[in-house]
Amino acid sequence: MAVRTLLGLLRPWQQFRTTIITLRGKTLVEHGCARSMSTDTTTDNLTLSLDSKTGIATLEMHRKPVNGLNLEMLTDLNIALEKAENEKSCKGLVLTSGLPKIFSAGLDILEMYQPKPERLAEFWRTLQNMWMRLYGSRLVTIAAIAGHSPAGGCLMAMSCDYRVMATGKYAIGLNETLLGIVAPFWFRDTMVNTIGHRETERALQLGHLYGADEALKVGLVDHLCDQEEVVKAATEEMSRWLKVNAVARQLSKSAMRQATIDKLVVRQEQDIEDFMTFVQRDAVQKALGFYLQSLREKRG
Numbered sequence: 335m336a337v338r339t340l341l342g343l344l345r346p347w348q349q350f351r352t353t354i355i356t357l358r359g360k361t362l363v364e365h366g367c368a369r370s371m372s373t374d375t376t377t378d379n380l381t382l383s384l385d386s387k388t389g390i391a392t393l394e395m396h397r398k399p400v401n402g403l404n405l406e407m408l409t410d411l412n413i414a415l416e417k418a419e420n421e422k423s424c425k426g427l428v429l430t431s432g433l434p435k436i437f438s439a440g441l442d443i444l445e446m447y448q449p450k451p452e453r454l455a456e457f458w459r460t461l462q463n464m465w466m467r468l469y470g471s472r473l474v475t476i477a478a479i480a481g482h483s484p485a486g487g488c489l490m491a492m493s494c495d496y497r498v499m500a501t502g503k504y505a506i507g508l509n510e511t512l513l514g515i516v517a518p519f520w521f522r523d524t525m526v527n528t529i530g531h532r533e534t535e536r537a538l539q540l541g542h543l544y545g546a547d548e549a550l551k552v553g554l555v556d557h558l559c560d561q562e563e564v565v566k567a568a569t570e571e572m573s574r575w576l577k578v579n580a581v582a583r584q585l586s587k588s589a590m591r592q593a594t595i596d597k598l599v600v601r602q603e604q605d606i607e608d609f610m611t612f613v614q615r616d617a618v619q620k621a622l623g624f625y626l627q628s629l630r631e632k633r634g
């Protein structure tokens with residue numbers, strides 16, 4: 335409190351600071367404003383910025399070409415989410431993409447194809463941690479989806495409290511079976527919690543990718559709007575959520591979600607082992623190889 339009061343006496347130009355942090359050999363540049371306690375972070379993969387007036391942070395993913403979730407991207411996401419979580423003045427987070435026509439293509443398949451075991455384990459643990467952080471966040475989290483969002487992209491969107499999606503020819507869903515792989519139990523649980531058991535059962539087996547209208551109909555997303563409006567619509571919706579008593583809302587969220595998170599907490603090591611065994615099977619490697627090939631051939 336005393337620090338805040340002192341900072342308030344500083345002139346605006348005295349309050350800005352730039353910090354450079356080096357992390358895993360990469361450089362994060364921070365532009366912070368001491369008065370608002372806000373901190374903006376940009377990495378190769380994302381930008382986190384906080385609007386100090388509203389307390390709404392925007393987390394924009396921009397890993398080319400398709401926001402594929404590799405180890406580095408997931409690490410950056412964990413750091414950004416933790417930073418927003420720990421920033422007292424931050425109340426809500428809009429998760430979006432800076433790439434056209436893509437929210438996220440999900441896990442970077444190259445992390446799973448012909449992997450090095452040590453990195454594979456770290457990759458999966460970092461994904462688990464990112465999901466637990468996002469799904470259990472104290473913040474109001476809204477996904478602004480202006481593009482495709484298969485598999486891991488869909489998981490991230492479902493882990494938010496509310497989803498705004500652009501109308502258009504974009505697809506969202508857990509399509510793992512189309513790759514010859516199986517969505518892990520915590521992906522499945524998150525979908526069951528979002529659209530119910532029967533719809534999840536059907537969608538998972540078929541690897542169904544929903545168009546925007548259909549996603550709205552089954553409750554996979556909550557609102558549709560024009561592509562250019564998704565972030566604005568997400569921010570407008572956020573202001574409604576931020577009017578609710580924060581403690582009551584957070585306790586309600588945790589009452590609904592904590593049991594699902596705890597299931598992974600107690601099985602985290604086993605889940606890593608299961609993943610490693612499954613992914614390194616010959617048949618799975620073959621299926622992933624074919625899928626990667628088909629993606630490449632699609633481009634011609």
Ligand SMILES: CC/C=C\C/C=C\CCCC/C=C/C(=O)SCCNC(=O)CCNC(=O)[C@H](O)C(C)(C)COP(=O)(O)OP(=O)(O)OC[C@H]1O[C@@H](n2cnc3c(N)ncnc32)[C@H](O)[C@@H]1OP(=O)(O)O
Binds near residue numbers: 442510633
């Ligand atoms: C017992 C069980 C225990 C444990 C569980 C075990 C198993 C593991 C479960 C793992 C869960 C997996 C989750 C996932 O997220 S898997 C990833 C699923 N993602 C996809 O299927 C999306 C694939 N991509 C697409 O469909 C299209 O790319 C997309 C997103 C619609 C965009 O289309 P477009 O704009 O036309 O772009 P391109 O297709 O031309 O792609 C450009 C470029 O990117 C490459 N690429 C695309 N997606 C991925 C990806 N997910 N990973 C890696 N690379 C990707 C694509 O090949 C192109 O590359 P190029 O070299 O040709 O430029």
